[in-house]
Amino acid sequence: MAIIAMRAATSATEAIKADGINIEVQQTGHLVAIALLGNAVTRVEDAVRRRVPFVIDATNTDDGTALMPWTHQLHEEPVVKKAKEILRRAHEGSGSTEALDEIELDFKAQRVVSQVQEHIVRHGLHVYTQKWLFDSGRTLDERFELLRAMTHPTVGPHSASTAIASGQMPPLPAHSVPEFVRMLDTSWTGVTFQVTNRNLRDWITLGKPYLIEFPAPNIEAGKASRTDRISKTAASERIELGLGFFLVEVDKTFDQFRVVTPMLFNGRTEQEPEGAPYAKNYILKSYSRHHVKAYKQLTDLLRSPGRTKVSRLQICTKCGAIFSDDRSDLAHATCTS
Numbered sequence: 001m002a003i004i005a006m007r008a009a010t011s012a013t014e015a016i017k018a019d020g021i022n023i024e025v026q027q028t029g030h031l032v033a034i035a036l037l038g039n040a041v042t043r044v045e046d047a048v049r050r051r052v053p054f055v056i057d058a059t060n061t062d063d064g065t066a067l068m069p070w071t072h073q074l075h076e077e078p079v080v081k082k083a084k085e086i087l088r089r090a091h092e093g094s095g096s097t098e099a100l101d102e103i104e105l106d107f108k109a110q111r112v113v114s115q116v117q118e119h120i121v122r123h124g125l126h127v128y129t130q131k132w133l134f135d136s137g138r139t140l141d142e143r144f145e146l147l148r149a150m151t152h153p154t155v156g157p158h159s160a161s162t163a164i165a166s167g168q169m170p171p172l173p174a175h176s177v178p179e180f181v182r183m184l185d186t187s188w189t190g191v192t193f194q195v196t197n198r199n200l201r202d203w204i205t206l207g208k209p210y211l212i213e214f215p216a217p218n219i220e221a222g223k224a225s226r227t228d229r230i231s232k233t234a235a236s237e238r239i240e241l242g243l244g245f246f247l248v249e250v251d252k253t254f255d256q257f258r259v260v261t262p263m264l265f266n267g268r269t270e271q272e273p274e275g276a277p278y279a280k281n282y283i284l285k286s287y288s289r290h291h292v293k294a295y296k297q298l299t300d301l302l303r304s305p306g307r308t309k310v311s312r313l314q315i316c317t318k319c320g321a322i323f324s325d326d327r328s329d330l331a332h333a334t335c336t337s
């Protein structure tokens with residue numbers, strides 16, 4: 001994961017050196033980590049130790065449409081501070097007898113930081129926030145602490161996940177993928193199933209869809225599941241959060257994939273400053289052979305999942321529980337009826 005962050009660090013280092021400032025790749029790595037994670041880290045090794053899920057998504061730009069995956073609000077102040085520390089140490093280590101000019105140091109640090117920021121953006125370096133927020137291998141405190149640190153001190157939350165971690169939105173109803181999967185009942189609404197008179201549970205019962213967890217950034221059908229967005233106006237704030245997974249049904253009759261992505265929505269207005277309960281909606285999309293890229297990706301993903309977690313879902317006919325024989329955290333060990 002951190003190797004991905006070092007790609008941006010490597011190209012930024014080359015640009016900084018070309019600008020006549022001597023810096024090591026590892027040092028630029030520290031600056032990259034701090035720019036993304038704020039005061040949660042002081043060195044890139046901190047991000048490695050904490051297994052922060054960095055990803056490259058060069059196509060992730062805000063085109064004004066909804067359902068945008070992770071955004072980043074890059075930190076500046078702690079990065080400038082660290083850059084000055086690095087430059088100061090380099091000056092001391094150079095054996096130069098000349099006193100360090102503070103104004104020049106400031107100026108150089110600013111140049112370093114702007115290169116670091118530019119290369120993070122150019123590479124499309126992000127934190128896969130759903131992977132972090134729904135990682136049940138960590139305490140909720142740890143997850144929230146990092147997200148709060150990612151929040152810019154003056155700009156405020158720049159995503160749904162940081163708004164939730166900062167307490168600006170109500171607590172989520174669950175905090176892991178298996179928990180959300182078990183919660184998929186008829187209270188989740190979407191438009192298309194209502195037309196065909198089927199609800200989400202009927203669809204799962206009949207279609208036995210595959211659960212795809214934390215799809216890679218290039219998987220087109222997973223875009224909604226990676227949504228982590230906040231939109232602010234003067235009077236309101238609205239968040240849209242993908243839950244890090246989607247369900248896919250193989251429809252052999254029509255030679256297509258039917259993809260269902262559950263999402264949570266919430267908003268804060270002057271009338272409801274605390275925020276209302278989360279609206280639970282799913283988005284339904286079909287991909288036929290005409291959707292060449294998405295169709296091929298889904299075909300490949302189901303054939304050879306690689307590192308992606310793919311498991312088949314079923315509904316118990318006795319008690320109605322959603323389960324999977326393919327993963328232990330969704331096993332149906334005891335039937336309650």
Ligand SMILES: [Zn+2]
Binds near residue numbers: 316317336337
């Ligand atoms: Zn059962």
